[in-house]
Amino acid sequence: MSKKKLGTVWLGGCSGCHMSLLDIDERILEVAKLADIVKSPVVDGKEMPEVDIALVEGAITSDEHYRELLHIRKQAKTLIAFGDCAVMTNVTGMRNYFNLKDVLDTAYVNAISNDKEGKVPDHPSLLKLNEKVLPLQEVVKVDFVIPGCPPDADTIFYVLFEFLNDRLPDLGKAKKLKYG
Amino acid sequence: MNTIPITINDKKLDVDPAKTILEVCRENDIEILTMCHLKGIIDIGACRLCLVEIEGINKLLSACTTKVAANMVVKTSTERIKKYQRITAELFFAERNHVCSVCVANGKCELQQLGYKVEMDHIRYPHLFPHCEVDTSHPWYVMDHNRCIMCTRCVRVCNEVEGAHNWDVMNRGHQVRIISDFNTPWGESITCTSCGKCLHACPTGAIWPKAIVQGQLEKKPEIISELMEKRKMKL
Structure with a gap:
């Protein structure tokens, strides 16, 4: 069996899911026997190359995330929504109850720590926040989801190990479902 | 006490006719999912999770508000019921802002x-x-x-x-x-x-x-x- 390619990416989330990925500890060696990690916040690499499995952490909050997710969808055979933010927007989506201008003003203009000249940054090189935060499945087709904030390391390893051995994991049957 | 015969999931039971399907199921360790039911207060059938299939009736009825009747044949966990339970659970989460974390x-x-x-x-x-x-x-x-x-x-x-x-x-x-x-x-x-x-x-x-x-x-x-x-x- 040829070695598979694994990519992980961090969009609108807190990186907690990647911390939990690192918590699989020495079992990363078993993953490394079956797959090369070709793109991840913990390794070098800019654009997502062609991969067998892409773990995508975080919700879609901006134009940049949107473009990146469409790119990942083209590159990945199996796209996995990784963590509550990717699956159901979670904390990232809590700004959806307000309008975007109020959210930005709260952070950059009206915050108590601001001086009087506080203004919302609008440099053209900055990403533009979307009006609403979306879970991955509302932008692209998602092949598998791992809910949890963060998902347990055991759950992450279980899912990776099953996919790397060409089996389809079942979180419900394996009693590994968790939200929050 | 007068009892009446009913069948739940192919299991024959003799039950008190004053009871609801839900009460009978709970007494006989037959699992039924509920959210709006709380033992001791009046059932209103709001959450729609306890829906059951009853032979001879086309629509699904809520177990918490339906009394047992003689020779009733009830099914509590068919594929149809499971499908609706999953939909109901998802709609609960989609309707308001449930951020578990x-x-x-x-x-x-x-x-x-x-x-x-x-x-x-x-x-x-x-x-x-x-x-x-x-x-x-x-x-x-x-x-x-x-x-x-x-x-x-x-x-x-x-x-x-x-x-x-x-x-x-x-x-x-x-x-x-x-x-x-x-x-x-x-x-x-x-x-x-x-x-x-x-x-x-x-x-x-x-x-x-x-x-x-x-x-x-x-x-x-x-x-x-x-x-x-x-x-x-x-x-």
Whole structure:
């Protein structure tokens, strides 16, 4: 069996899911026997190359995330929504109850720590926040989801190990479902 | 006692005709999912999770509000029922703002447990993200409408058990809300006795005491059922 390619990416989330990925500890060696990690916040690499499995952490909050997710969808055979933010927007989506201008003003203009000249940054090189935060499945087709904030390391390893051995994991049957 | 024969999931039972299908199932260890049911208060069939198939009836009926009848043939866990239970669970999550990771009830929430039971891994419907109020005006308790699923257990427990009728329901459809008195802040209520029964009746993190933080909520809905059992004994 040829070695598979694994990519992980961090969009609108807190990186907690990647911390939990690192918590699989020495079992990363078993993953490394079956797959090369070709793109991840913990390794070098800019654009997502062609991969067998892409773990995508975080919700879609901006134009940049949107473009990146469409790119990942083209590159990945199996796209996995990784963590509550990717699956159901979670904390990232809590700004959806307000309008975007109020959210930005709260952070950059009206915050108590601001001086009087506080203004919302609008440099053209900055990403533009979307009006609403979306879970991955509302932008692209998602092949598998791992809910949890963060998902347990055991759950992450279980899912990776099953996919790397060409089996389809079942979180419900394996009693590994968790939200929050 | 007169009993009548009924069949549930191919199991023949002789049961008390005054009982509901749900009561009979609970007594015979047949699992039925519920959210709005709380033993001791009146069932209203609001959550639609306890739907069962009854032979000879086309539509699904709620087990909590349907009395048993002689020779009734009931099925409680067909593929059709499981499909609807999963849809119902997902709609609960999609309707308001359930963010488990920051919720006081995280890990002890009946809605989370429901999700696990129906094996819900994601929500197939777009979230509504409604703007919901958080009422912190009561000196001890908080009412967070973001986490309310409109089971109305608080309304019924306040009315039927405490006799205060502080809680009620306003509006219809997705604008439906639990209200205190005539939609005034809970802290200004002239009917609330601050007994805390609504807090124990609530299945999610919608009503909770101010003294706790994320994941620390301890609810004991069974104390309400026990209280009602004790009252029956005195009569």
